[in-house]
Amino acid sequence: MENTASEYESFYHGKGKYKGILSWLMSTDHKRIGIQYLVALLTFFSVGVLLGLLIRLSLIAPGKFIGQETYNRVFSVHGIIMIFLFIIPGVPVAFGNFFLPILIGARDVAFPRLNRFTWWIYLAGATLVVFSLFAAGGAPDTGWTFYAPYSIRAKANITLAVTGVFVLGFSSILTGINFVTTIHRLRAPGMTWFKLPLFVWTLYATGWVQLLATPVLAITLVFIILGRVFGVGFFDPSKGGDPILYEHLFWTYSHPAVYIMVLPAMGIISEVIPVFARKKIFGYKAVAFSAIGIASVGYFVWGHHMFTSGMSDTARIIFSFITFLVAVPSGIKIFNWVSTLYKGSIVGSAPIYFALTFIFLFSIGGLTGLIIGSLEPNLQLHGTYFIVAHFHYVMFGGAGFAILTALHYWFPKMFGRMYPERPAKIGWFILFIGFNLLYFSMFILGYEGMPRRYFDYPPRYFPLHLVSTIGSWILAIGLAIIAGNLLRALFKGPKAPADPWGGRTLEWTIPSPPPTENFAETPVIRD
Amino acid sequence: MTLNATESQDHISSYRTYFFIWAALMLLLVATIAVAKVEVSRYSVLLNLFIATVKAGLVLFFFMHLKYENWFLKGVLFMVLVMLAIVIGLTFSDVWYR
Numbered sequence: 001m002e003n004t005a006s007e008y009e010s011f012y013h014g015k016g017k018y019k020g021i022l023s024w025l026m027s028t029d030h031k032r033i034g035i036q037y038l039v040a041l042l043t044f045f046s047v048g049v050l051l052g053l054l055i056r057l058s059l060i061a062p063g064k065f066i067g068q069e070t071y072n073r074v075f076s077v078h079g080i081i082m083i084f085l086f087i088i089p090g091v092p093v094a095f096g097n098f099f100l101p102i103l104i105g106a107r108d109v110a111f112p113r114l115n116r117f118t119w120w121i122y123l124a125g126a127t128l129v130v131f132s133l134f135a136a137g138g139a140p141d142t143g144w145t146f147y148a149p150y151s152i153r154a155k156a157n158i159t160l161a162v163t164g165v166f167v168l169g170f171s172s173i174l175t176g177i178n179f180v181t182t183i184h185r186l187r188a189p190g191m192t193w194f195k196l197p198l199f200v201w202t203l204y205a206t207g208w209v210q211l212l213a214t215p216v217l218a219i220t221l222v223f224i225i226l227g228r229v230f231g232v233g234f235f236d237p238s239k240g241g242d243p244i245l246y247e248h249l250f251w252t253y254s255h256p257a258v259y260i261m262v263l264p265a266m267g268i269i270s271e272v273i274p275v276f277a278r279k280k281i282f283g284y285k286a287v288a289f290s291a292i293g294i295a296s297v298g299y300f301v302w303g304h305h306m307f308t309s310g311m312s313d314t315a316r317i318i319f320s321f322i323t324f325l326v327a328v329p330s331g332i333k334i335f336n337w338v339s340t341l342y343k344g345s346i347v348g349s350a351p352i353y354f355a356l357t358f359i360f361l362f363s364i365g366g367l368t369g370l371i372i373g374s375l376e377p378n379l380q381l382h383g384t385y386f387i388v389a390h391f392h393y394v395m396f397g398g399a400g401f402a403i404l405t406a407l408h409y410w411f412p413k414m415f416g417r418m419y420p421e422r423p424a425k426i427g428w429f430i431l432f433i434g435f436n437l438l439y440f441s442m443f444i445l446g447y448e449g450m451p452r453r454y455f456d457y458p459p460r461y462f463p464l465h466l467v468s469t470i471g472s473w474i475l476a477i478g479l480a481i482i483a484g485n486l487l488r489a490l491f492k493g494p495k496a497p498a499d500p501w502g503g504r505t506l507e508w509t510i511p512s513p514p515p516t517e518n519f520a521e522t523p524v525i526r527d
Numbered sequence: 528m529t530l531n532a533t534e535s536q537d538h539i540s541s542y543r544t545y546f547f548i549w550a551a552l553m554l555l556l557v558a559t560i561a562v563a564k565v566e567v568s569r570y571s572v573l574l575n576l577f578i579a580t581v582k583a584g585l586v587l588f589f590f591m592h593l594k595y596e597n598w599f600l601k602g603v604l605f606m607v608l609v610m611l612a613i614v615i616g617l618t619f620s621d622v623w624y625r
Contacts, residue, residue, distance in 0.1 A: 212610060244625075248618050300613055303621070315621035 014516030034098030079144030105188025128164030176210030190525030202267030265402030277344030361397025386446025412496030431478025437471025
């Protein structure tokens with residue numbers, strides 16, 4: 001194959017219609033778009049982390065550290081930025097854009113211009129959200145869920161923020177359409193469905209969820225805007241509306257959105273584990289179908305967010321049952337990853353550290369999810385820190401660590417540089433310690449009855465809040481070391497070979513960083 | 528990449544067919560309004576959703592030419608319809624029994 005030629009022009013140097021910054025902003029190259037998304041995502045992630053640190057700092061001890069209104073705004077903005085600007089677009093737009101076409105042997109996605117358009121929509125939505133933080137009226141204070149009827153009556157800039165999220169949704173829908181079409185139409189000769197890398201399978205399942213669930217969020221947000229601007233009472237009980245209907249509509253999107261965040265994250269782990277265990281993935285078809293299983297069953301479990309909302313008992317029992325069902329395909333994935341590692345010749349490089357941590361933390365997040373998926377414990381724990389802990393174990397311990405795994409796994413391919421392993425592992429260790437101090441304390445706090453969303457608390461919760469806050473500092477140090485290490489490697493790291501890890505998927509058959517056209521000649525998949 | 532048969536062909540339906548579909552849509556519109564006026568208890572929503580599905584189906588199959596597409600595209604649409612039905616059904620497991 002001619003794809004590993006030593007003399008080539010990487011996509012960073014490819015000549016297009018535009019020069020300078022416009023060669024990035026107007027580029028339709030999936031790799032350039034992926035890198036731009038990655039930069040934007042990590043920027044918003046950094047802002048979200050700073051706001052998170054501020055929340056923890058304000059909760060370090062009982063008493064008023066920041067005012068309650070400011071506190072409400074800070075945790076709302078932390079949620080809105082982390083959820084809508086970082087983790088929902090997250091893996092698909094950054095790593096999916098960069099690697100999907102390469103993994104299936106294509107030159108680009110099916111609709112490159114549409115891909116560029118999604119970036120601009122994302123930027124427009126993000127601008128509206130950021131603008132809502134600073135415009136007169138103040139940042140949103142509703143939490144990231146915009147629960148009605150408060151979100152209809154609140155004085156803060158809800159309309160602006162909601163419009164921003166509405167716009168962001170279109171970016172997500174169009175990315176979903178693009179990926180599903182790409183996977184159907186642009187696979188290289190011989191790349192049959194069951195030869196697809198598992199990351200591609202998860203992007204496929206995610207694409208469908210983006211396509212089918214996001215419109216529900218869009219219409220829900222339009223209802224909020226109509227309520228605020230024109231006084232239409234869809235969710236306002238004083239006008240005959242139903243606030244629980246808002247929760248139904250919101251979670252009909254937002255629970256599948258959890259899978260938009262976690263499914264491609266699982267795909268990354270399914271790529272990394274076999275490479276560093278030096279084995280084929282155990283149960284390829286089971287892992288592939290479990291992605292589809294999670295995507296389809298996960299669409300019908302939204303009601304478990306509403307067990308304490310006043311929903312009917314019938315609905316609560318049905319949703320609790322389906323919630324237990326969705327644990328089955330997730331469990332299949334975990335068992336298959338562990339079985340892949342069994343008797344593997346495991347190479348202790350940095351990516352596998354993050355991947356194994358994903359399995360550990362996501363398992364805790366998943367199993368605690370079963371506790372709160374049961375009706376009785378849920379009624380006790382729903383309004384407490386237990387939920388905050390569970391949520392962060394799944395989102396940060398799961399999707400967040402998968403992004404860190406992907407960064408360390410694909411960094412040489414994306415940027416053509418190697419990073420030193422030792423600082424990466426030190427950063428990982430500190431992050432792991434900080435993460436568990438920060439969030440495991442919250443499980444105990446929640447179990448003891450500490451309510452969530454409160455800006456102050458009785459002195460008996462002080463010790464665990466202190467541990468949690470110290471954990472947040474340790475976590476931040478770990479993140480800083482990881483970020484510093486990768487940033488330094490970006491400029492000073494040694495050049496990366498085409499395949500530094502011994503990977504078997506197509507991205508490792510082409511030079512690092514990839515050429516503009518990805519492949520000198522279209523690969524043909526034989527075995 | 529070559530275009531497949533469904534992409535390269537034009538399908539021209541007769542005015543007669545379009546007229547009948549339009550007439551059917553008008554009849555179904557009258558039915559929708561009638562159901563809303565009569566208030567057939569709590570099943571009126573279900574009935575209207577059914578009528579709306581039939582109307583959307585007629586538009587999709589005849590005006591938007593889904594009739595001439597292959598089984599895969601029809602299957603995808605059917606899957607979406609089933610998912611939507613389940614979502615609405617699950618919501619009603621709350622609304623009806625609250």
